[in-house]
Amino acid sequence: MELLTNQILAGIATGAIYACMALAVVMIYQAIDHLNFAQGEMAMFSTFVAWQLMQWGLSYWAAFVAAVALSFVGGIVIERLLFKPLAKAPILTNVAGFIALFAIINSSAGLIWDFTIKQFPTPFGSSPFLGSQLISTHQAGMIGVTLVLLILLFFFFRFTRIGLAMRAAAALPESARLVGINTSWMIALGWGMAAAIGSIAGMLIAPVVFLEPNMMGGVLIYGFAAAVLGGLTSPFGAVIGGFLVGIFENLAGTYIPGVGNELKLPIALALIIVVLVVKPAGLFGRAIVKRV
Amino acid sequence: MSAVQEVVTEAPVVDAVPKRAMTLGFGTSLAVLALLLVVPIFAKNFIIFQLTMLLIYALAVMALNILTGSSGQFSLGQSAFYAVGAYSSAILMEHANINYALTLPISGVICFAFGYLFGKPALRLSGVYLALATFALATAMPQLLKLNVFEPWTGGVQGLVVDKPDAPFGLPMSQDTWLYYFTLLVSVAIYIFSVNLLKSRSGRAFMAIRDNEIAASAMGIDVALYKTLAFGVSAGITGVAGALGAIAVQFVAPDSYTITLAISLFLGMVVGGVGWLPGSIVGSAFIIFVPNIAEGISKGLSGAVFGVLLFLVIFLMPHGARQMAMLGQQLIGKLRR
Numbered sequence: 001m002e003l004l005t006n007q008i009l010a011g012i013a014t015g016a017i018y019a020c021m022a023l024a025v026v027m028i029y030q031a032i033d034h035l036n037f038a039q040g041e042m043a044m045f046s047t048f049v050a051w052q053l054m055q056w057g058l059s060y061w062a063a064f065v066a067a068v069a070l071s072f073v074g075g076i077v078i079e080r081l082l083f084k085p086l087a088k089a090p091i092l093t094n095v096a097g098f099i100a101l102f103a104i105i106n107s108s109a110g111l112i113w114d115f116t117i118k119q120f121p122t123p124f125g126s127s128p129f130l131g132s133q134l135i136s137t138h139q140a141g142m143i144g145v146t147l148v149l150l151i152l153l154f155f156f157f158r159f160t161r162i163g164l165a166m167r168a169a170a171a172l173p174e175s176a177r178l179v180g181i182n183t184s185w186m187i188a189l190g191w192g193m194a195a196a197i198g199s200i201a202g203m204l205i206a207p208v209v210f211l212e213p214n215m216m217g218g219v220l221i222y223g224f225a226a227a228v229l230g231g232l233t234s235p236f237g238a239v240i241g242g243f244l245v246g247i248f249e250n251l252a253g254t255y256i257p258g259v260g261n262e263l264k265l266p267i268a269l270a271l272i273i274v275v276l277v278v279k280p281a282g283l284f285g286r287a288i289v290k291r292v
Numbered sequence: 293m294s295a296v297q298e299v300v301t302e303a304p305v306v307d308a309v310p311k312r313a314m315t316l317g318f319g320t321s322l323a324v325l326a327l328l329l330v331v332p333i334f335a336k337n338f339i340i341f342q343l344t345m346l347l348i349y350a351l352a353v354m355a356l357n358i359l360t361g362s363s364g365q366f367s368l369g370q371s372a373f374y375a376v377g378a379y380s381s382a383i384l385m386e387h388a389n390i391n392y393a394l395t396l397p398i399s400g401v402i403c404f405a406f407g408y409l410f411g412k413p414a415l416r417l418s419g420v421y422l423a424l425a426t427f428a429l430a431t432a433m434p435q436l437l438k439l440n441v442f443e444p445w446t447g448g449v450q451g452l453v454v455d456k457p458d459a460p461f462g463l464p465m466s467q468d469t470w471l472y473y474f475t476l477l478v479s480v481a482i483y484i485f486s487v488n489l490l491k492s493r494s495g496r497a498f499m500a501i502r503d504n505e506i507a508a509s510a511m512g513i514d515v516a517l518y519k520t521l522a523f524g525v526s527a528g529i530t531g532v533a534g535a536l537g538a539i540a541v542q543f544v545a546p547d548s549y550t551i552t553l554a555i556s557l558f559l560g561m562v563v564g565g566v567g568w569l570p571g572s573i574v575g576s577a578f579i580i581f582v583p584n585i586a587e588g589i590s591k592g593l594s595g596a597v598f599g600v601l602l603f604l605v606i607f608l609m610p611h612g613a614r615q616m617a618m619l620g621q622q623l624i625g626k627l628r629r
Contacts, residue, residue: 093606096562099555100602107595221431224424266435269428276425277413
């Protein structure tokens with residue numbers, strides 16, 4: 001029984017990483033109806049920016065805020081320059097665009113900051129949390145930040161004019177335009193917010209997986225799994241999905257014989273496929289009905 | 293808090309391409325074939341090896357093109373089928389001592405079955421979800437190949453070494469040259485098969501599904517059957533390409549078949565022009581040679597240069613090489629007048 005609780009705790013701790021990433025994935029999916037395969041690289045780049053600012057002598061929180069702000073602007077710039085012209089293009093072209101973006105960001109980060117592993121500081125410290133060996137204060141802080149972020153997003157979408165406008169633009173772009181919403185800028189805003197959330201995710205993840213240009217590879221896949229599990233249309237579902245994937249991963253590694261560490265990734269992917277087949281809308285997502 | 297996203301009109305996965313625009317004319321085809329036949333006479337062995345790889349990747353890109361360009365389904369998981377083909381062929385040669393040429397159809401059939409079975413559950417998915425599921429398959433494949441259970445056959449992380457075949461009947465040519473002509477023969481056969489497939493009843497069914505699934509099913513097309521069939525055919529051809537690749541490289545190992553390969557094949561299709569089969573060879577040239585060119589321009593930034601080139605292609609020629617070919621055709625037409 002103690003093993004079980006321990007594994008669940010450890011699962012929640014790793015799940016927090018996936019939850020952060022899944023939140024960013026869902027944000028952009030809401031805004032543009034595409035999965036951004038370059039999301040992880042954008043987050044990685046933001047984290048490097050924060051690291052660089054700290055090297056230049058800024059305090060953690062100053063660098064944190066600056067990196068989030070820069071990422072927000074960066075996300076908007078990427079959308080305006082590269083993806084706005086592709087808005088009407090087929091899905092396929094967009095996916096190719098994401099892959100190109102992935103290659104560009106990954107390679108430039110490698111050139112600017114090289115591929116050696118770097119330590120990234122944590123504001124929460126890394127002592128055991130409430131006397132438990134399995135969950136550190138950093139991981140607890142990460143869970144806390146994820147939940148705060150989720151609540152803020154909830155209030156933003158539910159109670160602000162601009163949040164409402166963004167929802168309208170995503171749901172029915174034509175009707176939204178008719179009532180005077182600038183849907184094109186709402187998409188840019190979505191990119192900015194997704195980049196900002198991604199940067200927060202990156203900065204929270206970096207102390208755990210260490211900072212290097214390829215740090216997001218595995219995390220993004222788990223983030224996708226989490227987003228799919230929770231439902232691509234629901235930020236709340238994405239966060240829950242993240243924790244579930246983390247717990248599932250740990251439990252499968254412990255209790256299913258022969259799984260061990262090397263099969264953890266295929267397990268997460270099998271989970272994606274099973275969820276997609278059984279319940280394509282995810283646990284908390286809404287089923288989408290296609291208009292003929 | 294999720295948006296009211298209950299009714300949407302979905303963006304098209306790919307632009308509709310008429311059947312006639314999917315292939316080359318007879319004369320042009322012969323000219324390309326003649327070029328491919330003559331080139332190795334003037335080339336060194338290493339270049340011939342690269343040309344062989346060009347044909348092999350062109351086959352794999354074409355397989356994806358059949359899936360995406362004609363039936364409108366996505367796949368970022370072609371590397372998984374490529375790996376299964378390569379491994380089937382290598383295992384058959386290593387453990388059962390079967391002739392290399394005979395392993396190709398067997399690999400093709402194994403991959404067809406694998407693709408068909410994978411297509412069954414994937415059938416319920418479309419667009420971005422299908423991309424995700426196949427992406428998951430491609431990422432998981434290297435890990436699955438490394439599994440201890442399969443190690444007696446697959447050789448685990450070490451992989452398997454494959455012997456390069458000699459030219460038969462004492463033909464006076466190097467192993468590389470023979471392999472090139474062998475690959476060319478297989479590629480031409482598969483190309484002709486694919487062109488005929490697209491002209492057939494099944495091909496028209498694929499295209500009807502691509503253009504409007506609901507209308508297609510209203511016309512009596514068994515959507516589920518043809519969608520899985522497209523998956524199977526595409527996987528089968530990719531499997532043959534993978535088997536050829538294993539013979540050409542003389543080595544199979546789990547880490548040669550990562551998601552990077554799947555992404556390359558996908559890019560090859562986009563660059564070559566979705567739905568235009570001859571474009572596959574242009575796309576294949578792009579994924580083989582452009583990374584080298586990018587490295588030549590700037591070593592540290594090769595990835596970035598590659599990405600920028602890709603963006604240029606997307607922006608300037610959204611239909612890839614097909615657009616180039618059409619422009620050329622129009623120019624020639626104008627000159628004649």
